[in-house]
């Protein structure tokens with residue numbers, strides 16, 4: 192990866208954990224890998240999530256192997272203790288009253304909590320970073336949000352985005368859930384700015400609505416049509432909206448983050464999670480709806496984990512057809528982002 196590409200990727204926000212995973216009651220800090228580096232996350236006594244490199248400034252022990260008490264993180268090696276904003280508050284070997292060297296404090300990184308997810312920007316000064324995607328539905332009281340755990344996929348985030356923007360794989364990859372073998376042809380669509388955040392397209396699909404799929408659609412025949420939109424936000428987020436004829440609206444937000452980057456066509460790993468918003472009563476059906484989306488995402492994961500390395504980004508590296516228009520546009524903008532070296 193060139194320095195410019197690395198600098199550009201460092202100036203993005205990534206969803207790296209669920210808010211639940213860094214609860215104030217958590218017994219241990221959380222270890223995160225992002226862009227080939229290790230970070231530690233925990234919630235300090237002031238209620239804020241602290242994120243820092245997973246390395247104690249004393250002898251470089253991994254802080255994520257330490258323990259939490261009263262919102263303070265204790266290093267497992269010599270017990271140095273870190274509080275709000277990563278400040279070192281105790282060096283046990285020096286006694287309670289000894290002055291603490293400024294260099295002992297951790298360097299906290301920008302974090303934000305949005306949509307039940309913890310977002311991390313791996314540069315200390317995120318000015319000019321691409322904004323965290325704005326999902327206005329989160330402020331709409333007629334919608335309920337459903338979260339699921341953070342997952343690790345053995346593939347690149349670039350391949351994941353390409354997949355999320357693609358409907359041509361539905362009849363094949365998703366034959367086991369909602370994909371319908373009769374619906375192979377993708378109607379021509381136009382790319383448009385869907386709102387102030389997402390760029391993509393609107394379309395109608397016919398899908399299987401049998402068994403578990405009925406948890407999502409609410410009801411209906413075994414084959415139904417629905418109106419959808421799919422759009423991306425740089426670098427690695429996609430939003431899919433679904434409007435069912437019975438008035439149920441669902442917003443599915445999917446986001447990925449590169450844990451490791453591929454040297455060439457080698458293996459790489461990425462974080463993945465999704466967030467769902469629904470305008471129906473999900474007090475009973477919520478778990479089944481999330482399970483169904485998890486089943487769908489496992490079908491994508493199984494396919495993508497066969498593909499090594501990053502998605503080739505150069506002109507003509509891949510053969511594209513009309514249904515790949517959204518992926519082409521994402522690649523064009525993503526290349527420009529990487530070349531800018533900034534957000």
Ligand code: FES
Pocket residue numbers: 247248249250251252266267268269270271
């Ligand atoms: S390495 Fe952390 S306290 Fe010594």
Ligand SMILES: [Fe+2]
Pocket residue numbers: 354355360364365487491
């Ligand atoms: Fe898929």
